[in-house]
Amino acid sequence: MNQDTVAEAATRVALLARKGVACERLQAALKDAGADVVLVSDPSQTDAAGVRNAGAQAILIALEPAVEDALDRYDALLADPTITVIFDEADLAAQREGWDAARWSRHLAAKLNRHEQVLPPGAELEAALAAMAPPPPRYERPEHDGDISAVVVEADLHALELPRDLDVTPRVHPSSMFDPVAAEMDSFELADIPAFGELVLEGDASPTADDAPAGERFRRDLDDLQLRIADMQLEDAPPPRPAVQAGAVLVLAGIGGPDAVRQLLAELPAGFPRAVLIQQRLEGGRHDKLVRQMQRATPMPVALAEAGMALQPAHVYVLPAEFGLEAGSDGQVFRAAEGTSTGDALLAQLPAGDSAVLLLSGSDVGAVDAAMNHSQKGALVAGQSADGCFDATAPEAAVARGAQAGTPAQLAKMLASRWPS
Structure with missing residues (x-):
C-alpha cells in the first residue's frame, strides 16, 4: 500500500486544545495513531463552521476549565x-509519557478507526497461541442405554479415592419417624366429629333440668364469642407491605473517568428504566460543568443532585462527594451529609437485587469491598477492563474478586440486557 493510499484512508481529525504541553502531546498521539490532523485550534478561537470547513471526520477535545464555556458553541456539531467525538483531560494528556503515551495512541487509533484492536505489536501472536492450546480435560458423564455397568465400574474407581473416616451413619429426620398417635388420629372419620356449637345429647333430644344450665352456659359463651368477633377492630390486621423500591446504577470514577462515563452514557438507550448515579471525583469540584459535558453524550436528562430531589428512572444524576440517599415519602431522595459519602452508605439505600455498581477508571479502591458485598446480595458489579483504562487499580481489584469486566460500551450493553427498556 503506497503513502497516497494511506493518506486517503486516514481519518481527518480536528484537535481543539489550548497551546501547551497537552496540545503538543495530543498532536503526537494523533500522528502515532495514523490520523490526518486537519485543524489544531484553541476552542475559543474557532467555531463549528471552522471545524466543518476543515473537513474533519472526528474531533479530539482537550478539556480544562478555561475552555468549558467555549464548548457551548459546538453543541450542534458534537x-x-x-x-466521532473524543474527549480527553488536558491535565492527563500533559502527563502521559512512554508506555502510557503509547497505550493512549493505540486506543486513539481504535476509536478513530472504529475497531477494538488495542494490544501492542506481538500480542496477536500470543493470543493466537493461547487459543491453540488444548482445553483442560473435563469429566464426561458416561452414556448408557439401560446397561449401567460402565457407570458402576467408574464409580468403583472413584470410590477408591474417597476418605475412609467419613461418618456415614444415616440421619433420620424426626418427621419421617413413625408416630402411633398421629397414625391413630389419621384413622378418625370427619363424620365422627360434631359440628362446632352442636350439642350431642343421648336419649331425649331436649335437655333435662340438670343439663339445661350447662347448655345455656355453652350458648351464652358462644354468643359472647360471636359478639367479640364482630366487634374486632380493623387496626388488628397486619399493615400492608410497602411497594418494592426500584434500584439504580451507581457509577464510580476518578482520574481518566469522564471519558469512560461519556462512552457508557452514549451507549445506554434513551428509555433506560433505572436511574444512573455518577460519583465522579473531580479536582475543584466542577460538577456543574460535568453535567453539561454528560448531557452532550446522552439523550437522557442529566442533573446535578440537590438535597430533597427525588430519584427518577431514566435520569442521570451527578453526585458531589458529600451527597447520599435516604428514604422519602415518594421513594429515594438525595441528602447532603457532612464529609464524604462512602460506597457503603450509598449502596445501603439501594436494593441489591435491582441495582448495579460500575467501577471505572480512577475509582476509589476503598469502594471495592462495599461493591462486592452488594454483589453477594444480587447486585450486578462490573469493572472497566484494563485496556483503555488510565487507572485500573479499583476495577482490576473488583474483577479479581469475581466482578464482570468490559469496556464502557460493553458495560452499557450489560445494563441494557439486565433492564430492557
Whole structure:
C-alpha cells in the first residue's frame, strides 16, 4: 500500500486544545495513531463552521476549565452522529509519557478507526497461541442405554479415592419417624366429629333440668364469642407491605473517568428504566460543568443532585462527594451529609437485587469491598477492563474478586440486557 493510499484512508481529525504541553502531546498521539490532523485550534478561537470547513471526520477535545464555556458553541456539531467525538483531560494528556503515551495512541487509533484492536505489536501472536492450546480435560458423564455397568465400574474407581473416616451413619429426620398417635388420629372419620356449637345429647333430644344450665352456659359463651368477633377492630390486621423500591446504577470514577462515563452514557438507550448515579471525583469540584459535558453524550436528562430531589428512572444524576440517599415519602431522595459519602452508605439505600455498581477508571479502591458485598446480595458489579483504562487499580481489584469486566460500551450493553427498556 503506497503513502497516497494511506493518506486517503486516514481519518481527518480536528484537535481543539489550548497551546501547551497537552496540545503538543495530543498532536503526537494523533500522528502515532495514523490520523490526518486537519485543524489544531484553541476552542475559543474557532467555531463549528471552522471545524466543518476543515473537513474533519472526528474531533479530539482537550478539556480544562478555561475552555468549558467555549464548548457551548459546538453543541450542534458534537451531536452530529456522522462525526466521532473524543474527549480527553488536558491535565492527563500533559502527563502521559512512554508506555502510557503509547497505550493512549493505540486506543486513539481504535476509536478513530472504529475497531477494538488495542494490544501492542506481538500480542496477536500470543493470543493466537493461547487459543491453540488444548482445553483442560473435563469429566464426561458416561452414556448408557439401560446397561449401567460402565457407570458402576467408574464409580468403583472413584470410590477408591474417597476418605475412609467419613461418618456415614444415616440421619433420620424426626418427621419421617413413625408416630402411633398421629397414625391413630389419621384413622378418625370427619363424620365422627360434631359440628362446632352442636350439642350431642343421648336419649331425649331436649335437655333435662340438670343439663339445661350447662347448655345455656355453652350458648351464652358462644354468643359472647360471636359478639367479640364482630366487634374486632380493623387496626388488628397486619399493615400492608410497602411497594418494592426500584434500584439504580451507581457509577464510580476518578482520574481518566469522564471519558469512560461519556462512552457508557452514549451507549445506554434513551428509555433506560433505572436511574444512573455518577460519583465522579473531580479536582475543584466542577460538577456543574460535568453535567453539561454528560448531557452532550446522552439523550437522557442529566442533573446535578440537590438535597430533597427525588430519584427518577431514566435520569442521570451527578453526585458531589458529600451527597447520599435516604428514604422519602415518594421513594429515594438525595441528602447532603457532612464529609464524604462512602460506597457503603450509598449502596445501603439501594436494593441489591435491582441495582448495579460500575467501577471505572480512577475509582476509589476503598469502594471495592462495599461493591462486592452488594454483589453477594444480587447486585450486578462490573469493572472497566484494563485496556483503555488510565487507572485500573479499583476495577482490576473488583474483577479479581469475581466482578464482570468490559469496556464502557460493553458495560452499557450489560445494563441494557439486565433492564430492557
